[in-house]
Amino acid sequence: MSGRSLLPRVAALVGPYASGKTTLLESLLLASGSIQRKGSVSEGTSVGDASPEARQRLMSTEVNIATANYLDDRWTFLDCPGSIEFQQDTYNALAIADAAIVVVEPEPTRAVMVAPLLKFLDENAIPHVIFINKVESSQARLRETLDSLQTLSDLPLLMREVPLKNGDAITGYVDLVSERAFEYRDGRPSELVQLPETALSEEKSARQDMLEHLADFDDHLLEELLSDLTPPTTEVYENVSRTLASDLIVPVFFGSANSDHGIRRLLKCLRHDVPSPAETSARRGWKPQGGAVARVFKTVHATHTGKLSYARVWRGEFTEGALVNGTRPAGLYSPQGATLTKLTKAGVGEIVALARLEAVKTGEVLGLPDPDVHSWPTPLPRLFPSAVRAEKKQDEVKLTAALAKLVEEDPSLSIDQSQATGELVLWGQGEIHLQVALDKLKNRFNLAVTGHRPQVPYKETIRKGVSEHGRHKRQSGGHGQFGDIYIDIAPQPRGAGFQFAETVVGGVVPRQYIPSVAEGVEDYLKRGPLGFPVVDVKVTLTSGSYHSVDSSDMAFKTAARIAMTEGMPKCEPVVLEPILAVEIAVPADYTSKAQRIISGRRGQILGYEAKDGWKGWDVVSAFLPQAEMADLIVELRSLTMGVGTFAWKFDHLQEMAGRGADKVVEERKTALAAQ
Template identity: 65%
Template sequence: MTGRCSQARAAALVGPFGGGKTSLLEALLFRAGAIARQGRIKDGSTVGDPSPEARNRQMSVEPNMAAVSYLDERWTLIDCPGSVEFLQDTFNVLTVADAAVVVVEPDPARAVMVAPLLRFLDERSIPHVLFINKVDGNGARLKEALEALQAVSERPLVLREVPIREEDKVVGYVDLVSERAYKYRPGQPSDLIQIPEQLRDEERLARQEMLEHLADYDDHLMEELLEDVQPPKDEVYGDLVKDLTEDLIVPVFFGSAETGAGITRLWKALRHEVPAPEVAAARAGIDSAGAPAARVFKTVHASHTGKLSYARVFAGEFADNQTLEVGRISGLYAPAPTGPAKIAKAVAGEVVAFGKLDAVATGVTIGTTVSAADPVMVLEPLFGLALSAEKKGDDVKLTGALTKLVEEDGSYRLEQSAEFSELVLWGQGEIHLQVALERLKSRFNLGVVTGKPTVPYKETIRKAISVHGRHKKQSGGHGQFGDVHIDIRPQPRGAGFAFEDKIVGGAIPRQYIPAVEEGVLEFLRQGSLGFPVVDVAVSLTDGSFHAVDSSDMAFKTAARIAMSEGLPQCEPILLEPILKVEVSVPSDYTSKAQRIISGRRGQILGYDAKPGWTGWDAVSAYLPQAEMGDLIVELRSLTMGVGTFLWAFDHLQELTGRDAQKVVEERKKVLAG
């Protein structure tokens, strides 16, 4: 076996929603003696998922952290959300973890759900083991599940144990390195037993396969196998540790978090095979032997402590009240099963929360110096909601609260549309945004009114016209007089707005010309169809003025009058924003994804294998922005949650007929209301 690590280590529990990560956290804490009783999700008695948003949904919506000692070794276990809508937190946690435990179910049909996560781990060479949970049920299909999981893993899955079955139930395992057999005891460590005779051939074959995987990366071991020499167990363990550290293999274990089966075995694997923190520090670009440094991976705004910056210490020490370049640490906390616990100092390897470092963002490395934020991957927005405060006067408070939520989770995005006076919160899906709304209510006492974001339609014209606009008003004293003749004509698509001054002979003094252009632009912000007008040219050709009553305001008003009379005669037409969309799905779902796009008035441009993703396709298409709304919901429903897309504005396209008429009528209602 390898030597013990003197520094605190951190393991992330990750995997698809429903795999049992929170139950596994409970089982690991209970087996380590950190909690007196193993809680259950359905009872709401788990250490993890303490927030009301998580309890109401019986699912993790933020990382749950607990510091624990196991056989005198210090660990931080971080249970990460499984829903794809909360993957940003999971990705951020993985940047600081020594290893990940990928928790999956023994269901071959659900293997595809873990593909994006395995891809992320392999791209960044993050060591990870696979824990197949829930094997205590009848008919657990371990072999088929393993084959399906291998199909979505770039790294070889190396089975570390074979199951012992009784009447189609997994009741124990044979360890393939030590060649010892164990029988589960619910809630307790397993009993050592003799290897069942009927399993000996299967065990030998499985062990040989494990050794052959290891020999792919060890020439000495390969020579031993070719010469039919049984390698020493220490050599095998050494290869397992090295290959895991370098992310060359993925060791596979199984068990049941609910009954405690396989939990001690998993703890032993973590203890003896997970690399020391300096490996994760090197991945983060930090010298573990250098100056004090900690990488921030999660920001939380808590009502009782203020801003907390959760970080992994990779070098040196930090103390409460210590002054850093980014400010003074006002409170230092360690995650614990019962909540954050105040501590005096933190050393390398530990996960801690720094209090009230207001200038620090997620992704920053802090210490004697501070780095720029380095988020490992920021997820693009996929679903949006327009928000407004229920109570008048709460708008500024709402913006401030939303800014804090965006700081906590970088996959939220706040957008202020000046064009439509609309505040839009973007996120990863319906649940992601609903959680944000619930936090606004529970944390900030803010109720909000929601709606669909306004689609940024534009309008343009097809016909040119000349028009006269006059503004004359006399009400005692100085009056108001402005008189303009303008030509309005369409521009090529994408050419934008152009204004031309064709005044000759001083018909309008030069100082009033800018006011005419300003009046035209003001009108174009909302044309006759109710939307901003684009690709229009306006020429000022003639006019007249009054020596006393003319003014900038008068000419601006005259220009607006001319535009309001002329533009409806120019055959205005609606322009619809068209997005360039790239939909990524497993190849089995490609044809169905294309039907979804076509059903939303999309134009499919083609599809090809997704680069670097075995068994995945990327479908390119043009899609009207009006059809984007719940695209991610339908796509995930089709693909067991893994389908996604990237999008960007591409061009404006004319919209006519009933669809256009419906848009204009809806816009008129909004403007009238």
Template identity: 65%
Template sequence: MTAKSPSLPRACALVGPFASGKTSLLEALLLASGSITRQGRIKDGTTVGDSSAEARARFMSVEPNIATTTYLGESWSFIDCPGSVEFQQDAYNALMAVDAAIVVCEPDPARAVMVAPVLKFLDERKIPHILFVNKIDAAGTRLKETLDALQAVSDRPLIMREIPIREGDAVTGYIDLVSERAYKYRPGQTSQMIKIPDALKSEEALARQELLEHLADFDDHLMEELLEDIQPPTDEVYADLGKDLAEDLIVPVFFGSAENDGGIHRLFKALRHDVPDPGVTAARLGIQSSGGPLAQVFKTVHAAHTGKLSFVRVWRGEFTDNQTVGGSRIGGLYAMTGGTPTKTAKAASGELVAFGRLDPVATGDALGSDEPGLAPWPEPLKPLFAFALEAEKKGDDVKLTGALAKLSEEDPSLGLEHGEFGELVLRGQGEIHLQVAIDRLRSRFNMQVVTKKPTVPYKETIRKAVSVHGRHKKQSGGHGQFGDVHLDIAPLPRGQGFHFIDKIVGGVVPRQYIPSVEHGVAEFLHQGPFGFPVVDLSVTLTSGSYHAVDSSDMAFKTAARIAMSEGMPQCDPVLLEPILLVEISVPADFTAKAQRIVSGRRGQILGFDAKAGWQGWDTVSAYLPQAEMDDLIVELRSLTMGVGTFSWAFDHLQELIGRVAEKVVELRKQALENA
């Protein structure tokens, strides 16, 4: 193979399911490149990645971890992305900033479906990616079955780059199918070249032929060579592999052991020769090769000591500290390894760095020259779980809102809203996702909070019409208070809201007081007999009387409230429950389980169909009461190996009666008494 020319700095993201070994792989790559002298362990809290308190406490990645190193004279940046689906937004954003992804998985066919969402994201955006089957040294590994299962969830053909050498049940090395050389693993060192075992020569020949045939699907010249039984030159095979990977036509497959340094140097050398240069990546993203300096933000962090950091990939030109971009001046330029920023003077094309104190800049923003053809940034993931929060210390509400706004800027899949009952509601991708956010409130912003389930926005309405009289008369020396109204209260069809009708004739209620009557009615409707807002009714002002001296706006407003409080209990009030239209997405093997979840939560199944663009997946449509949505995502993930998800939207209000309604009213009464 001819020597490879040095490349511009390149970047790879490590992605894959939780516990597949991405952080261990990052450690192994850093050890192989000489950046560290000893490989850290997650259980010991000694890894370069997962350095935050939130990650260490949970023994899992909860944010992207960045490390830059040099291997055989070339600069590499790796982004170790969280594997938990609850932190998927960070992984998706990081993938927009790299030249290729390493998809890490375990040699377990039952877990292959867990890789499907990230593979789908990669293929939709044509991001080059290779597959690294980790933990190959575990007992009972089933590599072939695993690859068959992975192929079922990959839109691109999986291309074996090597086959295993086994001693008993243990994988002790590999045969490279391009160079046709065999190697034996040596932990802590490069693998030792050995002769291809005689017992594997026929298997190697068949596997190599299969690799070449896959490549020939995209190369007519190679196809002609194979048809004429000509063995293609090794350089031609390597060139095809690099080209097809860059175009996301194939997914090369490697295997090894990150914890025990098996196959890591082979993986690194493949990255070096096959991963496209930043210029190729920039072109894929719609970035022109000529023009002024250009960088794009893929992650925002509000750090305790450095302030706001905007993590960027430089696509073109050069940036320096104090340079003005996006209308703001860069307040510090940092290279990153783990959680430690190191000041640097400049950043050139291909590098992955952090810009300090660019307050107006958001994740996804392009900095520098305008680039109208830039690929669209991933949409924020829709929220699936929620907590209502309040500051533990009175008077900290404004501080809490500001801190939550910063966390939402860091992670767009967090959402903040003010609920109907005055609650501050934080929404996210799951319980752990929100717990990490709460931990960050405490550690970064010194904010202690109390959490609870958000109040379900029940409503109430009426089923019977009544006529009612309300009078407010008070004499306490000087001017008194007098207001007198007759109201007709009647139900309206669902969704009509509140209508106020004025039928006063003859001036029995002076014209200037009629708006006050409407205001009094509307104020009462904020909290009906059950304690919830009242909807879908009309109130007609039919008659009344006034006093020339004692009548006032306040008196008529009070009279209207008196009439409503006396009349509403006579109108046969009923509770209304919010019903959501929910679309549950699961692999087809789990469709029946998804339907049982719906049935067990008082839901109404509307049907199911194949999920568009997702081979082997279904979408179950259903109506579900909002009250039953609290931990839906927790149950769904636990029954679908973590890959099930859903989307939701409010659909309608539905009457709720019986014991469930009585319990809701009783809890509301208690909440109002304790408020």
């Protein structure tokens, strides 16, 4: 049976951290003859994980691209990061893939780690197969793992093979369509063997189960089963192929990337069952006729080549030197790991890198887009912040430009210049995510950058009002300075902000000087008696006096500051801390742990409910002080197998009292003294 397409197809390798995706890529490349020797992740010799940041951590930190030919079929494999912190890259790669290989370990308690990926695949109708890796372990529990995975998938999981065993060790498999048995041979193709009598019963039961699942989508097959007829093998193959391409079922395979077990069986599945680029293009909404079209799924600012836009061609042909979106690329390349090979042209299905398309961003369409195509993964929400600054003062402008490039590469990064604290804050998906970003600044842009926990934007307000007199008088020869005012300072309701009013009568303070009084008050409120910006205060100018020669705008502004400086400490100032509305999403088994996290961080639990559209997940709603949020995602993931997450927004300011408030004020005084 021939492959589905002579055009290049794309398969994304996805799965949780440490599931063995990069090792599987090496096995696929070896089995297809694309490499002569497998590389090693631990030794830094793999095709994937080629960046310094990935090799330093022995983990994927970005999508790696490799091409292969297998039985005359052309493939591009996208080895995607397993860490949830780099999932944006994974989602963007899946958006241009024909299918995904979901790599998991044979441990049912770890199955939940793949839940966000399966949800994304199901919601976006991306055909996918599951490869249960590392079955060389004698502790491998395939059936229990499959049952656990089924609770996470909206689609039926279809075992395509059953294991052959010698004691507890898995030594081969039986293909449930052809009903042929194969024994593993390390580093070589599996060997066809006689189907053992001991495996016959399990094989028949599993095959019947597979056929019944397929019959849910084929009336003719259902009629054959009801009539106790054995369907022809070719018909079963066609059913598997059609239902996978239509994203109706999820075939499940198993093997060992370390030992090269089950790799060629996986390649044959890809060859026969993965949809063609034309089928994927139609599913994505692209029309078959029209000019050349490609979509950028990855952007890299490389040290030597400059900006590279990685794109998949959906229609037509791109040629070297031709205009693309009004710009002539500096080069057209085929990527293989960290190596780029120059191309003269690229057609449908191919993945290419175009150099120096400065105006093009990740997710954008190259060529003439169809007006009805809009779907693209949205940037992941901000979860973990770090205030960053260049170690050398003269690098600050360079830092801003370099950070903008990193954000362009990875939309799940973002930068803010905090108006409240003045800090430059880099946001990402977790601690490692931001560490990698800082390493890229050093390795690619020669920028030494330090990061630290951002300041909390505390505010302060007052509990009672006072009346105060402010007088500024100075005589220094010639014109002097004179400003004299009386003000009332009063608290406002929470959230009302600052209000200035005046009840001056009789011209005791000339009208032209009243705005200067307001300006002086506002200037003082930038830093109140506790050291924080003051909010929710009303100041009323009630009276005063002036000098016809020595009074000025500056004199009345200074008098206002004097009055505020004298009066505010008498108003019982109090610290206000920002409170965020937080929604924590976790599998229901971890709901109680999420509630304990909230309680341990001075939070107020508002309730919880089932997460809409997610089987077996809850959302816990709470109010949490912003001061307790900085490493929330780190603790949450450590207690939920890495899958817990949250969304947040500012809700209100809340008075702070006791030793906590005293500590905040003391730390603020120390920080101000050090400036």
